Amino acid sequence: xxxxxxxxxxxxxxxxxxxxxxxxxxxxxxxxxxxxxxxxxxxxxxxxxxxxxxxxxxxxxxxxxxxxxxxxxxxxxxxxxxxxxxxxxxxxxxxxxxxxxxxxxxxxxxxxxxxxxxxxxxxxxxxxxxxxxxxxxxxxxxxxxxxxxxxxxxxxxxxxxxxxxxxxxxxxxxxxxxxxxxxxxxxxxxxxxxxxxxxxxxxxxxxxxxxxxxxxxxxxxxxxxxxxxxxxxxxxxxxxxxxxxxxxxxxxxxxxxxxxxxxxxxxxxxxxxxxxxxxxxxxxxxxxxxxxxxxxxxxxxxxxxxxxxxxxxxxxxxxxxxxxxxxxxxxxxxxxxxxxxxxxxxxxxxxxxxxxxxxxxxxxxxxxxxxxxxxxxxxxxxxxxxxxxxxxx
Amino acid sequence: xxxxxxxxxxxxxxxxxxxxxxxxxxxxxxxxxxxxxxxxxxxxxxxxxxxxxxxxxxxxxxxxxxxxxxxxxxxxxxxxxxxxxxxxxxxxxxxxxxxxxxxxxxxxxxxxxxxxxxxxxxxxxxxxxxxxxxxxxxxxxxxxxxxxxxxxxxxxxxxxxxxxxxxxxxxxxxxxxxxxxxxxxxxxxxxxxxxxxxxxxxxxxxxxxxxxxxxxxxxxxxxxxxxxxxxxxxxxxxxxxxxxxxxxxxxxxxxxxxxxxxxxxxxxxxxxxxxxxxxxxxxxxxxxxx
Numbered sequence: 001x002x003x004x005x006x007x008x009x010x011x012x013x014x015x016x017x018x019x020x021x022x023x024x025x026x027x028x029x030x031x032x033x034x035x036x037x038x039x040x041x042x043x044x045x046x047x048x049x050x051x052x053x054x055x056x057x058x059x060x061x062x063x064x065x066x067x068x069x070x071x072x073x074x075x076x077x078x079x080x081x082x083x084x085x086x087x088x089x090x091x092x093x094x095x096x097x098x099x100x101x102x103x104x105x106x107x108x109x110x111x112x113x114x115x116x117x118x119x120x121x122x123x124x125x126x127x128x129x130x131x132x133x134x135x136x137x138x139x140x141x142x143x144x145x146x147x148x149x150x151x152x153x154x155x156x157x158x159x160x161x162x163x164x165x166x167x168x169x170x171x172x173x174x175x176x177x178x179x180x181x182x183x184x185x186x187x188x189x190x191x192x193x194x195x196x197x198x199x200x201x202x203x204x205x206x207x208x209x210x211x212x213x214x215x216x217x218x219x220x221x222x223x224x225x226x227x228x229x230x231x232x233x234x235x236x237x238x239x240x241x242x243x244x245x246x247x248x249x250x251x252x253x254x255x256x257x258x259x260x261x262x263x264x265x266x267x268x269x270x271x272x273x274x275x276x277x278x279x280x281x282x283x284x285x286x287x288x289x290x291x292x293x294x295x296x297x298x299x300x301x302x303x304x305x306x307x308x309x310x311x312x313x314x315x316x317x318x319x320x321x322x323x324x325x326x327x328x329x330x331x332x333x334x335x336x337x338x339x340x341x342x343x344x345x346x347x348x349x350x351x352x353x354x355x356x357x358x359x360x361x362x363x364x365x366x367x368x369x370x371x372x373x374x375x376x377x378x379x380x381x382x383x384x385x386x387x388x389x390x391x392x393x
Numbered sequence: 394x395x396x397x398x399x400x401x402x403x404x405x406x407x408x409x410x411x412x413x414x415x416x417x418x419x420x421x422x423x424x425x426x427x428x429x430x431x432x433x434x435x436x437x438x439x440x441x442x443x444x445x446x447x448x449x450x451x452x453x454x455x456x457x458x459x460x461x462x463x464x465x466x467x468x469x470x471x472x473x474x475x476x477x478x479x480x481x482x483x484x485x486x487x488x489x490x491x492x493x494x495x496x497x498x499x500x501x502x503x504x505x506x507x508x509x510x511x512x513x514x515x516x517x518x519x520x521x522x523x524x525x526x527x528x529x530x531x532x533x534x535x536x537x538x539x540x541x542x543x544x545x546x547x548x549x550x551x552x553x554x555x556x557x558x559x560x561x562x563x564x565x566x567x568x569x570x571x572x573x574x575x576x577x578x579x580x581x582x583x584x585x586x587x588x589x590x591x592x593x594x595x596x597x598x599x600x601x602x603x604x605x606x607x608x609x610x611x612x613x614x615x616x617x618x619x620x621x622x623x624x625x626x627x628x629x630x631x632x633x634x635x636x637x638x639x640x641x642x643x644x645x646x647x648x649x650x651x652x653x654x655x656x657x658x659x660x661x662x663x664x665x666x667x668x669x670x671x672x673x674x675x676x677x678x679x680x681x682x683x
Contacts, residue, residue: 052508052510053510054510054511054607056508056510057510190652190653219651219652220651220652220653221652222652222653222656224656225647225652225656226603226604227401227405227643227644227647229397229401229531229534230398230401230402230644230647230648231647231651231652233395233397233398233401233648234648237395250511250605250607253511253513253605254604254605257513257521260521260522261521261522261531261532261533261534262397262522262529262531263521263522263529281512281513282513283513283515283516284516
């Protein structure tokens, strides 16, 4: 009896001590802005990101960029004299967590607006829920379906502040053609909206230039697949000039490894997620990788800011996106105020000629995405990024 | 079907065989499926990764570190999770529950340490392919195939030809009688866990190299479990055959049918197989299945 009692007491003691430890760390992680709630002297901006999970490198980078912008704004007197607080919510790369976090942000913490994720799956998950509230989500989900309903009208709160998948797919295809690549294979994740959204624009642009990709060389995979070597084998056997891989970094690392192990000597044309830290994570020669990026690493301002954060941020382009969007938010809040949600949304939808670190942003109010925004194509010299030029559609 | 796909299937099967053998070893002795095996693989793979990153070791030290880490984790796991249940002669259900709890604990500890991020082992080979005549083979696949085969060969030798191997077989047949015959069954069980952990460590490093390294890597243990069921739970030979078959079938179907259908077809084939031969390939004398 005594032993049983002792066991129960020990179990309870352990549970309480662990719970105590857990609650401490949770607060630190959740509230990067210092744990302040909304009050009359503060403007609280939510930051909904994958702080953990396979795309956490991207989410943390956006969060750090957003925080840097918030710090800079506060150092310069805040917004209309009010301090800005950035409150971070971890989606854990999970759509259910993301929806719950969004609802907590807008209903419990009553944030003024949300800096959204650079991950289309997460944005897709919250777009319908966001319709029930009046809080704008200023994100980076390049899949147009994250911003647009089936009838073509925009979700009222969903905004994207980088070129859409349509633009990026077209730019990558145009770049590939300019570089004399003529035959292509594709390996894409059919369960991921980022990957799927980049497929058709790339193929359509090729088709517009009289190049058709053989259906057998368009290979889809799912979340359960990890054997990229077998998936790539028909593309490598066909001897294509380039394999188009619109995938996340973790998959790209595995795909690049598999391609090398198959002796593939052609090019890999990749999306944003092949930007650094892909090179350091992969750890080998990345010279056959082409990728698209938001930032010009030859620009002096970009170089200076990149150097400042290089040790602390894994995806510098996402850091700049986070920084830019908070600065845009500041301008919009100053112009429209926070009292009238429609006025704020309208101002965000009509951002015109904002000169940021990721380029000049002019929003299209019809699509809630930027229009006529160029991007940069890169490759690597072994592991060093090399900018190849600016491209626009 | 190309030779590369075949080699890839064999290499995958060889890694599954390592997982399945670790499973089968514990099942043989204690008659339960040790679901902490997957998390043991993960812990060992991460320990090896961090030491490799810090010291810049090559593939051989990495595998040795992974194997030692796996052995150590399994040794501690046996003491914490199973020893008392063993002494009390409790039913297999308690072992089963304890193994799941232990696995969750290991995975949680790894997640606390590394977050949910992924990691990639450094490039171990200067050349990623080996040319054998006209055939180009992945160096990693070849390495996995060879090392797994050697490891399984050593294990078979130890079990069949050595004194401790005979003791292990005796304990697996009847623990109490073996004890009466002068065999320290507790030590033998401890030894079995360590061997199982060493194999798990090797498999963890291989899986990390093949699929990148992440805290839920151990979920691939399901493949080893399926392989050991197909092979006949508790049979080491069956586990190896089942694993190689599973690896080959999976790879061939993926190559022929593409993603999606191949997974369904693989499991459908396995289900039909078990319908026709419920005791698996080996169909051994195992009575109790958890």
